[in-house]
Amino acid sequence: MQFEVQVPLGQHSYPILIGQKLLGDSQWIAPRIRDRALVVSNDSVAELYLEPLLAGLQGLRIDTLVLPDGERHKTLESAERIWTHLLSHRHGRDTTLIALGGGVIGDLTGFAAACYQRGVNFVQVPTTLLAQVDSSVGGKTGVNHPLGKNMIGAFHQPQLVVADTSTLESLPAREFAAGMAEVIKYGLIRDAAFFDWIEQHLEQLRAREAEAVAEAVRRSCEHKAAVVAADEREAGERALLNLGHTFGHAIETETGYSQWLHGEAVAMGTMMAVDLSVRLGWCPEHQIAKIAAVFGAFGLPTAAPKELATDALLDAMRLDKKVAGGEMRLVLLRGIGQAEVLRAPDSVHLRATLEQVRMS
């Protein structure tokens, strides 16, 4: 089973290939390489998948750069390592960067591609569920700054995304679940039927059955592609993809990006967004338990850590990049399948949500 989802962005259009054992297949990536390429990966992923990937690129001029694993390496310094490698190995404007790894490698490599000689081609080969359904699609690239996540970045579309679902078999349970948080998000913001499908396939998804996983990735990518195509630069509908993210980023910032995976923070943040939606009378109250149950089925947290100070979270949310012109914007639910942006939320309700949605 193999799917191809198009991201229709005019001259920046590109396909996402989804299926088993695509990594080493020489018919996908190799024809896109014009001159030379640099594969950027991290040590954990490289150990498993660098060789299979290179097997599909035989006969081409390929360099590799393996960085240490972890979000704390998603920095300007790592981008600089990539640029120095490219320059010292004399890569020209016709080079292609290939990101082999999860969201950190994808965002970082995409950013390096965006800024190398004012923009070179790149290919995303996401090896985590989170990257396959979210970060590898849509052209958001960037690195973290000590004062905030993803604060330095660029919009830069890849030429191709290869989502090899067989790489998900080696994913630790926590990381698989973190990816599921984003899959569930698509159901919540724009597809009640997809949310129902997830609810009905909890067992198959938890067992990572190939067919169910590929279907979840395909439907997620279709949603992401549709939203991105409608709104490449995030003025309108694309903002809905940030359900749970303003809360989630604040949690990540306050816990130093290390304690919780991005998807886990998004799950917590989504439950906060749902709670606030219910407080405002936007969303039926009984959906709280329904949504929490689906997150819970994957072992995802459904409340924020108790020890985080409410004021610190509020402060971090205000700095979040979704804050524009001093006005905070939050994505909330009218109910499962329908999201909307709320500008300048009432701080009494917001504070109540931040205080109430806590681990017991």
Next chain:
Amino acid sequence: MQFEVQVPLGQHSYPILIGQKLLGDSQWIAPRIRDRALVVSNDSVAELYLEPLLAGLQGLRIDTLVLPDGERHKTLESAERIWTHLLSHRHGRDTTLIALGGGVIGDLTGFAAACYQRGVNFVQVPTTLLAQVDSSVGGKTGVNHPLGKNMIGAFHQPQLVVADTSTLESLPAREFAAGMAEVIKYGLIRDAAFFDWIEQHLEQLRAREAEAVAEAVRRSCEHKAAVVAADEREAGERALLNLGHTFGHAIETETGYSQWLHGEAVAMGTMMAVDLSVRLGWCPEHQIAKIAAVFGAFGLPTAAPKELATDALLDAMRLDKKVAGGEMRLVLLRGIGQAEVLRAPDSVHLRATLEQVRMS
């Protein structure tokens, strides 16, 4: 006398205002600021023009950041200083960066704007002739890397360019001449009549008479805007603007960016391009002296420093970003007013040019 030149780039279109005493006029920049702004400048320029600029922005929330002067500060570290300032002062996505200075400040600030939260608005207030006629128009932004000039960057269009020609009165003679090198370039690559006009107004231009200078800036900006509009991302005609630049960048790289001003290196590089054009039979030989005389009238160098090794220059040219897919491309002249790109120049002729066009 005041001119307005439009850069027609669809939704990225913007005006260039050209004239005397525009800097402190509150009707141009102030209405573009949506929330807050950060003025980035260097210590030399700030001393002269920061106060007048701020006088036109009264009542708005304006921060300032003054960096040390000089090309050696056009680095990723300086961009990081801007980002840290923006983040620690909590600038959101609706902020505007204002670049007050020459090409270094403009390129650096534009790059910082391109990558801050994936792109914020910026306004160019160029205070050198070079920046007014070249670097502030067209959206090329970037910083240098120890291994090459402008290797890290992005395309990011400003919302407005304010070219206050009264700021040119304080410009050192060498810098004014360096700007004239780019003015002359427009005549050479696409407007023989403009080249003639320059030849006929050497006295007025050397005396920096307001009318002649504004006219030179206007015609240069019109050329730059036309080329950029036809070809925003430099695949075709925009490459012609690089006349003299591949040679010039190599000279700058080999002399460490400090000994020669960019415009001086471009003048040297242009004479090399003319020499090679004559060697190939593209350009009439008598034009060499004609072109050298106009550069010379402004005190610009018309040959490369004797002490630079030909091999080192060749090497640096190969790494230049105009090298794509291992093939070197040079902009040459068919004659004054007509430029063309030559792919993969014959290395015997190229070497002869590099050896011959040397200071005596």
